[in-house]
Amino acid sequence: LSKQPLYVIKIGGNVIDDAEKLSAFIRAFAAINGHKILVHGGGKLATRLAEQLGIEQQVVDGRRITDTETLRVVTMVYAGYVNKTLVAQLQAAGSNAIGLTGADGNAILAHKRQHPAIDYGFVGDIDSVNAAWLHSLLREQIDIVMAPITHDAHGQLLNTNADTIAQEIAVALSEYYTVDLIYCFEKPGVLSNAADESSVIGQIDPNSYLRLREEKLIFAGMIPKLDNAFRALEKGVRQVMIGKAEELSLVIERKSGTAIVPHT
Amino acid sequence: LSKQPLYVIKIGGNVIDDAEKLSAFIRAFAAINGHKILVHGGGKLATRLAEQLGIEQQVVDGRRITDTETLRVVTMVYAGYVNKTLVAQLQAAGSNAIGLTGADGNAILAHKRQHPAIDYGFVGDIDSVNAAWLHSLLREQIDIVMAPITHDAHGQLLNTNADTIAQEIAVALSEYYTVDLIYCFEKPGVLSNAADESSVIGQIDPNSYLRLREEKLIFAGMIPKLDNAFRALEKGVRQVMIGKAEELSLVIERKSGTAIVPHT
Numbered sequence: 285l286s287k288q289p290l291y292v293i294k295i296g297g298n299v300i301d302d303a304e305k306l307s308a309f310i311r312a313f314a315a316i317n318g319h320k321i322l323v324h325g326g327g328k329l330a331t332r333l334a335e336q337l338g339i340e341q342q343v344v345d346g347r348r349i350t351d352t353e354t355l356r357v358v359t360m361v362y363a364g365y366v367n368k369t370l371v372a373q374l375q376a377a378g379s380n381a382i383g384l385t386g387a388d389g390n391a392i393l394a395h396k397r398q399h400p401a402i403d404y405g406f407v408g409d410i411d412s413v414n415a416a417w418l419h420s421l422l423r424e425q426i427d428i429v430m431a432p433i434t435h436d437a438h439g440q441l442l443n444t445n446a447d448t449i450a451q452e453i454a455v456a457l458s459e460y461y462t463v464d465l466i467y468c469f470e471k472p473g474v475l476s477n478a479a480d481e482s483s484v485i486g487q488i489d490p491n492s493y494l495r496l497r498e499e500k501l502i503f504a505g506m507i508p509k510l511d512n513a514f515r516a517l518e519k520g521v522r523q524v525m526i527g528k529a530e531e532l533s534l535v536i537e538r539k540s541g542t543a544i545v546p547h548t
Numbered sequence: 549l550s551k552q553p554l555y556v557i558k559i560g561g562n563v564i565d566d567a568e569k570l571s572a573f574i575r576a577f578a579a580i581n582g583h584k585i586l587v588h589g590g591g592k593l594a595t596r597l598a599e600q601l602g603i604e605q606q607v608v609d610g611r612r613i614t615d616t617e618t619l620r621v622v623t624m625v626y627a628g629y630v631n632k633t634l635v636a637q638l639q640a641a642g643s644n645a646i647g648l649t650g651a652d653g654n655a656i657l658a659h660k661r662q663h664p665a666i667d668y669g670f671v672g673d674i675d676s677v678n679a680a681w682l683h684s685l686l687r688e689q690i691d692i693v694m695a696p697i698t699h700d701a702h703g704q705l706l707n708t709n710a711d712t713i714a715q716e717i718a719v720a721l722s723e724y725y726t727v728d729l730i731y732c733f734e735k736p737g738v739l740s741n742a743a744d745e746s747s748v749i750g751q752i753d754p755n756s757y758l759r760l761r762e763e764k765l766i767f768a769g770m771i772p773k774l775d776n777a778f779r780a781l782e783k784g785v786r787q788v789m790i791g792k793a794e795e796l797s798l799v800i801e802r803k804s805g806t807a808i809v810p811h812t
Binding site for chain 1: 597600601620623624625626627628629631632633635636637639640644645646647648649651652653654684688690697699701702703704705
C-alpha cells in the first residue's frame, strides 16, 4: 500500500504581515487536494505589541530572548491572533482547519533550551511530535494550523522556532505519509545570484549543494536552511521545496521554486 | 444503550485571575473520570491589555462593544494566552486537553449580532454547534477547552458570551451524552440570602423557582442565568449545577452548590 501525500507548509512573517500575499496564499493552501499542515511564524505583530507594552526585546546572536512577559506576548500573538485569523480565513476558503500549539493534545513536546553561556528564557527545543494524533486529525480531512509554541508537559509553554517545527512535523509524519516540506519565503527560490530573482536554482541535491557552497553561490542565511532540508530528507521526507507563498500552487507542482532532493 | 456522562463546565474570570483558585480548579477538572469540556471567559486580562494599548472600552447596557481593535485584544487574550495557559496546565495535570475557538473545525458557527439601535460590533450570536465533531474528539479521551470566540464561516471571528457557549454546547451534545452543565462562580451556589454564603439553595426546580422569584429571594443578575439553565434542561441537559470552582469535585457529586433540575 503506497502512502498518501502530505504537504507541510511553513509561512514566514512577511506573508502574515501582507494582507494581499496572505489572501493569495490562503486560497492556494485551501485548494490543495489532500492532506496538509500549515506552520506559521508571527510576523512583526509580536515585536510591535512588545514595543507598545514597553517590553524590552533582548536579542542575542540573532535569537530573541523569551522572558515571562515576552512569552505572554508571543502566546497572545502567535497562538491567539495569528493562528485564529488564519483558521477563520481558511474555513472561509473551504479548508476545515483547526489551529493548535504543541501543548494541544500534547502535539509537540519540548524542553527549555539549556545553554552553557546564554539564558534564552522560555525557548523550547523539540523532543517529540505526537505523529499518531496529528495523523488521526488529518485522516478526518482536517487541516492543521500550527503556531510556534510548544510545551514541556509540566505546565510551561515554550517559544519554538517555526522552521524547526515544520521540519520535525514533516519527519515525524513520514511514518504515515509521503511528505513534501515547503518553505515559503520572500524570494522565488534559492538564487544563484542574490540580486537576480530570475536566477532560481530549480533543483539541489547533495552533490550540487557541495559545488554551490564551494563556488560561494549560496549565501550565509541559506546554509542552515539547506542543511536542515537535507537532514529532513535523510529522515524520510520526500522533498523540500523553497519558494514564494503567493506561488504555492506552482511550487507544489515544481513549476516554481527550488526542490531540495536526495542523491539523484 | 445508555448514554455516557459528559460534564460541560464554565469558569468565569474570577477563577482565571486567581492563580490559587485556578490551580485547585485545574486539579479537580483533570481528576473528573469521564468526558469533559471546559468553557472559559477572559478575566481582567483583556480589559487590562486594552487599557495598556489605549483602546477605549465602550460598554452599552452592560455589554462590551467589540470594535476591530477590541476583537484583536480578546482574540489574543482569550484564544491565545488564557486558552493555551489552561491547556498547558491541564496537560501537566494529566488531562489530554486541546484548546479551541468556534472557528477551529467549524466548532461553533455564529453571526454578527443585529440590533435595531445598538451596534455591538464583532459580537456573535450562535447558530449551531458542530456536535458530531466535538463528540469525535471526546470519544478519543480528549478534553476540550473552548475560548469564547466564534466565527461566521466567512472569515470573521466574533466575540461570544461564554455562558451562552457553555449552554449551547451542553444542549448540542445531549444528543450523544447525558450532560451536566456546571457554572463555576464566586459564590458557593444560589443563595437565599445574598449576604450569607451558608444560605445555599440545594435544589431548584421550575416550581420552587417561581416561588423564589415571587418571594424576591433571587436577585437580578441570577435571573437570566437561571432562565438559561431551565432552557438548557428543556432542550435535553440532565441538570445544571451552580457552585464554586475550587469545590468542583463536590459540586459534581452534588455535595456542594445548587442543582437546577426539571420538574421533580
